[in-house]
Amino acid sequence: MPKAVMKRPHDESCSLLEIRKLRIEATSYSPGGAPQNTVIVDDVSLKLEKGRVLGLIGESGAGKSTIGLASMGYGRGGVRITGGEVLLNGRNILAGGVQGLRKVRGNKVCYVAQSAAAAFNPALRLMEQVIESALLHRVATRAEAERRAMALFKKLGLPNPETIGRRYPHQVSGGQLQRVMTAMALCSEPDLIVFDEPTTALDVTTQIDVLAAIKDAIRDTGVAALYITHDLAVVAQVSDEIMVLRHGKMVEHGETRQIIEAPRMDYTKALVSIRSIEHEEKKPTTKPLLSVRNIIAGYGGGAVKVLQDVSVDVRPGQTLAVVGESGSGKSTLARVITGLLPPLSGSITFAGRTLTPRLADRSRDDLRELQMIYQMADVAMNPRQTVGTIIGRPLEFYFGMRGCERNARVAELLEEIEMGKGFVDRYPAELSGGQKQRVCIARALAAKPKLIICDEVTSALDPLVADGILKLLLRLQKIEEVAYLFITHDLATVKAIADSIAVMYRGKVVRYGPKTEVLTPPFDAYTDLLLSSAPEIELGWLENAIKGRRMESAGN
């Protein structure tokens, strides 16, 4: 391979990676119909110099991962690269056949996947997997590779860099595993690394560590990188230039500063100005709707205490946001309030009545007035029921509505969630992610509840879609006078919609009060960490945030 490069010396000055007019297609076989060709990526060209980082950003289905994988000549599950060239060091890797690709992958180009937990072989020690490609491509002897890996572990800030390689994947945390995966990609000293949403599955407080580690490693090794993400704030921290994609086409490409400070296209403007939701904080009223007092709850008969002495109030028609990283007990709190997990001690008062700890003992009115919306809308709806059945069932169940009356109300609710009547006969599989969540909202509203528990309702959605859902929730709150208990790990969401905030850390409420009070310094150490970890669309934010930190994240 070096020969080929030497034959064409003019390529030396050329870019490290150049993609020319890339076109990627897939064939889908729909029931009954003829096979259909779908164009996933259409006419995308890019250039990447040595040592530069290009951020690929877009919502799901934009083709960003597909482009990332195409830079290694790989098409996922039946996807075909049907046009264009991928030039690595001036050589078209698509023309090299399987043998040529094999020499490129894991050697010249490495890949960091979104879910490190799923990408590691659970049966092998980390070190084996980290040095595997270096050994396979004979770029280093085992001893050299291990030395290099340890140096990388150290550089990436992993604890015990000498011994962590002897652990198995399940013995390190998610954030650490993602860093080990970065070490794995760097170990064979590639020219290019493709990062495919490496921090999306992590908590904000962990994400910031991983981001900083990745950024340092890229700078120190001088490797070029494609950084794929849907989060503009994240990509603004690590990349030199940004390419915005939508529906497989390029929308805008430019220097990071230009994209975030002076976007040219409307779509980019929308991405940048996201979460600019107007919401006026309501003053706390005297009488709370839901009052949770001194709840202690846990699993295994109290062997593991997940909630320790939690007390919060939700006021009628207002929003309480419960914030914290995973493992902080947010969702357990929701399970206790709904009655799915009876607490060990403590009491819950709802609309003046004391709620029984167990779901089975609650009256139908208690159940009706307290509804829940889930994070994963697609598993929260029965895939064998139509939208009409899903929304109509609470109407039948709580109000005994039948026939025309029920259908009219379903149509009304569909109108309220900004979906038309045409959706009544659709199955959940025939809806988009945002539409699914809207149907779940309608199902909750159908019961005419006083309180809706929203468990991470926007975290599985694309930013623009999530924005729409949040706006809808706020609008519905005005119309229906419903209160929300909003569980989230995303501070931007909290700032956008909350009236009061409870910050949870390891099962305890560490800070609680009206929004402005909670978000005004002085902060306690954890709230400070949480607030400073939420990425902002701003150059140099990462460095400042790391500098200003007072405590380490829990690393869950």
Place this chain on the structure above:
Amino acid sequence: MSVSSAPLAKGRRRIPIGAAIGLFFIGLFLFAATFAPLISPHPLGEIVGDVWMPMSGEHWFGTDNLGRDLLSRMIYGARTTILIAAAATALSFTLGSILGFTAAVVGGWFDMTMSRFVDLLMSIPTLIFGLVVLSVLPSNVVTLILVMGTLDSTRVYRLSRAVAADINAMDFVEAAKLRGEDRAWIIFREILPNALSPLVSELGLRFIFAVLFLSALSFLGLGVQPPQADWGGMVKENKDGIVFGISAALIPAGAIAALAISVNLVADWILNRTTSLRGGRGNA
């Protein structure tokens, strides 16, 4: 509704060749079973000629070990075999799936007791268990169906409990519980529709096992009693002829095989049409 129903309807009309063959044979057997007295050339027990006469225009399949018309006995045999197998399968499915779903939804001691009891039943080989029970009980069609259905239901219980336990953990079931729905709704409206695909494929298999089980029992002399005809019993009656090069035993054996394969072909096709767990309409 923008998902047009026209191509779907078209897809529904086009039946794959395997399924078509399966449907043809099943249809043929069912026709024979339903109209047995009308279409069979001779009565069930009538001796019409010599022992083991070869195939001829008079007797299409020849005659059996007592000189009875083999075709007529095949037609009456279809009736007994399919009736007993279908009834036993229906019983095993009703019993097994309802108990299995209930165990998964209720959980706790009910699940524990049921599952261990089923383990106990399954630890004894089915055929031996069946032989012991049938040799004690009076030998008639109802007993046969009850014994076969109950023994088979342990397998169905296992499958449906496993499938339901998976579905029971999904958020939409939790949502139904939070709504206050009772167990019947959760079992029949939330879980059952989503558990149908594995159950339908199992239905085809279990029906075949029922046919084979019945045939084995009859072959051993504990199933359908003479002069009643069933395919397994007919293999037994004519098996001695094989030594003399007489094919009479192969005809009922072939019918059992044809039925088994046909039902599986159709079950595969139905399964294919309904596998999509995500979609409500299923794939082609």
